[in-house]
Amino acid sequence: MTTALPPTVNPKDRSFLGEARVAERARLAEDVRALIDAVVLTDVPDDEVAAVAEQVRALTARLNATRLPAPPMADTPLDGLPASGMSMQLGNPVSGVLNPVAPPVPFEALPDGTVRSVFTLDDVYEGPPGLVHGGVSAAIFDQVLGMTAGLSGVPGFTATLELRYRRPTPLRVPLTLRAEITRREGRKSWAEGTITGPDGKVTIEATAMFVTPRHLMPEQTA
Amino acid sequence: MTTALPPTVNPKDRSFLGEARVAERARLAEDVRALIDAVVLTDVPDDEVAAVAEQVRALTARLNATRLPAPPMADTPLDGLPASGMSMQLGNPVSGVLNPVAPPVPFEALPDGTVRSVFTLDDVYEGPPGLVHGGVSAAIFDQVLGMTAGLSGVPGFTATLELRYRRPTPLRVPLTLRAEITRREGRKSWAEGTITGPDGKVTIEATAMFVTPRHLMPEQTA
Numbered sequence: 001m002t003t004a005l006p007p008t009v010n011p012k013d014r015s016f017l018g019e020a021r022v023a024e025r026a027r028l029a030e031d032v033r034a035l036i037d038a039v040v041l042t043d044v045p046d047d048e049v050a051a052v053a054e055q056v057r058a059l060t061a062r063l064n065a066t067r068l069p070a071p072p073m074a075d076t077p078l079d080g081l082p083a084s085g086m087s088m089q090l091g092n093p094v095s096g097v098l099n100p101v102a103p104p105v106p107f108e109a110l111p112d113g114t115v116r117s118v119f120t121l122d123d124v125y126e127g128p129p130g131l132v133h134g135g136v137s138a139a140i141f142d143q144v145l146g147m148t149a150g151l152s153g154v155p156g157f158t159a160t161l162e163l164r165y166r167r168p169t170p171l172r173v174p175l176t177l178r179a180e181i182t183r184r185e186g187r188k189s190w191a192e193g194t195i196t197g198p199d200g201k202v203t204i205e206a207t208a209m210f211v212t213p214r215h216l217m218p219e220q221t222a
Numbered sequence: 223m224t225t226a227l228p229p230t231v232n233p234k235d236r237s238f239l240g241e242a243r244v245a246e247r248a249r250l251a252e253d254v255r256a257l258i259d260a261v262v263l264t265d266v267p268d269d270e271v272a273a274v275a276e277q278v279r280a281l282t283a284r285l286n287a288t289r290l291p292a293p294p295m296a297d298t299p300l301d302g303l304p305a306s307g308m309s310m311q312l313g314n315p316v317s318g319v320l321n322p323v324a325p326p327v328p329f330e331a332l333p334d335g336t337v338r339s340v341f342t343l344d345d346v347y348e349g350p351p352g353l354v355h356g357g358v359s360a361a362i363f364d365q366v367l368g369m370t371a372g373l374s375g376v377p378g379f380t381a382t383l384e385l386r387y388r389r390p391t392p393l394r395v396p397l398t399l400r401a402e403i404t405r406r407e408g409r410k411s412w413a414e415g416t417i418t419g420p421d422g423k424v425t426i427e428a429t430a431m432f433v434t435p436r437h438l439m440p441e442q443t444a
Contacts, residue, residue, distance in 0.1 A: 014351075015265070020268075021268060024268045024271050024272060025261075025264075025271055027271075027272070027275055028261055028271050028272075028274060028275040028278070029261055031275045031278040031279050031282070032254075032257060032258060032261050032278055034278075034279070034282045035254060035257075035278050035281060035282045035285070036254060036258075036321075036322045036323060038281075038282045038285035038286050038289075039247070039250055039251055039254050039285060039320065039321075039322055040293050040313045040318075040320060040321050040322075041286075041289045041290045041292075041293065041313075042247075042285035042286065042288070042289060042290070043237070043288040043289055043290045044284065044285055044287055044288050046242075046243060046246045048284065048285075048287075049246050049247055049249075049250050049285075050246060050249070050250075051284075052250060052281050052284055052285055053249055053250040053253045055277070055281055056250070056253040056254055056256075056257050056281065057253050057256070059257060059260075059274050059277055059278060059281075060253070060256045060257045060260045062266065062270065062273075062274055063257070063260035063261060063264035063266060063270075063271075063274055064260050064263075064264065065266055065270075066264070066265040066266050067260075067263045067264060067265055068263050068264070068265045070263075070345065070348075070351070070352075071262050071263065071345055071348055089348075091262045091263075091345065091346070091348060092348070092349070092355070093346060093347050093348070093349075093355050093357070093358055094355065094357055096262075098261065098262060099258075099261075099262050099346060100258045100261055100262075100322075100323075101258060101322075101323040101346055101347075123292065123293055123313065124313070124315060124321060124323055125315050125323075126292075126293055126311075126313060126314070126315070127314070127315075128379065129236075129292070130292075133314070133315050133316065133361070133364070133365075134364045134368070134379075134380040134383065135315070135316055135360060135361030135362065135363070135364030135365050136315055136361055138357060138360035138361055138363075138364055138383060138385075139355070139357030139358055139360055139361045140357065141357070141360075142355070142356045142357030142360055143355075143357050146356070157350065157356075157387065157390075158356040158385075158387050159386070159387055160384070160385065160386050160387065161356065161360060161383075161384070161385045161387075162382070162383070162384045162385075163360075163380075163382065163383045163384075164381070164382050165379065165380050165381055165382065165383075168379075
């Protein structure tokens, strides 16, 4: 099986990490997520803020002692996804378990061909008070709809993304994103999705169109 | 002048920070951004990753010694913006200087009524290899178009957001988002914007519609 990395990935520039190394680093990323939350909400005195900042700089220096040339990839794709740049990106800002800015949003390919992601967003992702930032929801849709369109094994780039915000999306409660591929036509595929709150009501609907680069299209069988 | 906080802000729940306190905390957030970059790109051995993680947890505990009930707000709005929840949100995940997940994206209201944001995104925001994550761009558009629509002083919620990705958006180079209000009709306002790379070519176009809650509309003068 050929790993369908996107055309601009130079595999020589990328490290492919095995499960054990991912686990240790995922723990660190999770700890930094808690630190981010503390930075946003801390009310300790200024001198304590400055003292913590100094320690943060020291930890950054320790991690930077040896650096990768680019964000690492997993040596196996996410469950249910074919091997691709998208399914193996550990540093992805939406789904990457090694990226502290990512919630991270999980991805579950269901037997019926649809997709489900269940996630909870906290104060770090606040837009209107007590509500999820509309742009954060947009970022999550882009990622999950793109992975949904990629279920066939053919990666594509986002061409259009349209979001319709129906009602406010709450923070701190489980949200469910459901998505499916609705159409394919040559190099184009369309995916649709919704985010639903705990009350079962749809808060946001989204449609996206993805285009597969010509040279990544599967060859026609004669 | 009345500070036009969004309807769901309970001012009693929010701390309003002055310039000096913001500056100290902004320095910490900046240091944590460098830490996030190091977490994504580090290649130090697993035992060093674990040792750093332990230190991160200790720093988190120090910051959590005293916590705010909700992300803080600035006591003065961003330059060029009327006072509102949006212009004073220090913890905003796109523009908030106190939120380490925010690049943060700045906002500049020009004399001609248009808006300019210039920012650079690094590996932490990578989607396709070497390129900006399409969802991150979407989040930035949502924020900046929303602030543009709010220039009149009337805050609104995102109702629709449409993005057209014309060409890849590069990482690690200055990007310019230009935006303007294109139409107002009752409680609705439309804003449009583009992101341009250093070569002057538009990489993404976006249109958004915002709706102002009825009770926040300015009263009609008789």
